[in-house]
Amino acid sequence: MDCVSITGEPGSGKSTLIKEVIDILRSKGVKVCGIVCPEVRVNNKRIGFKVIDISTNKESWLAKVDGCDGPRVGRYRVCREAAELISNAFKSDCQVIAIDEIGPMELKLPGIREIFLNALKSGKPFIVVRHLKLRDEEILNILRECKEIFKEKWVQVDPMSLVNELVFENSSERPRSPTETLSRD
Numbered sequence: 001m002d003c004v005s006i007t008g009e010p011g012s013g014k015s016t017l018i019k020e021v022i023d024i025l026r027s028k029g030v031k032v033c034g035i036v037c038p039e040v041r042v043n044n045k046r047i048g049f050k051v052i053d054i055s056t057n058k059e060s061w062l063a064k065v066d067g068c069d070g071p072r073v074g075r076y077r078v079c080r081e082a083a084e085l086i087s088n089a090f091k092s093d094c095q096v097i098a099i100d101e102i103g104p105m106e107l108k109l110p111g112i113r114e115i116f117l118n119a120l121k122s123g124k125p126f127i128v129v130r131h132l133k134l135r136d137e138e139i140l141n142i143l144r145e146c147k148e149i150f151k152e153k154w155v156q157v158d159p160m161s162l163v164n165e166l167v168f169e170n171s172s173e174r175p176r177s178p179t180e181t182l183s184r185d
Contacts, residue, residue: 031055037062037105054089
């Protein structure tokens with residue numbers, strides 16, 4: 001399976017790494033779809049998380065300390081309106097799927113688990129950031145088939161090596177261009 005799963009402690013650089021991989025893929029003409037969920041800080045204090053559709057750059061609040069009425073995850077409340085944006089992010093035609101991240105907040109939204117499972121089972125290459133506390137066995141079983149990166153703070157991971165994981169069938173095959181490899185269905 002052409003996939004990469006990134007996990008690690010908060011602040012270790014998981015989201016930065018997946019963004020670097022997305023940027024490299026795009027620079028090579030590869031169409032990437034999915035979501036990224038950056039934290040939002042005010043006065044150096046985290047107040048929540050946005051969710052951004054990679055294809056359209058549309059964004060919504062995923063969770064906030066104040067102002068959302070969804071289920072509570074830690075000190076945050078999930079924002080129900082994020083479900084529609086996440087759902088639409090996986091409807092576009094793409095060659096690689098990117099999800100930052102699969103964790104308790106995202107899975108509290110109705111229907112999102114099924115959307116993630118469909119994306120992971122689509123047969124397309126994917127790169128995923130998974131929360132350390134993810135306990136969904138069906139999702140974890142899929143991710144166990146992937147190259148796993150445990151991202152540690154201050155330890156550099158070459159994003160190009162992860163791009164290569166996504167664009168080579170396996171190490172015994174000849175190198176193939178991203179568009180040749182990723183356009184197979």
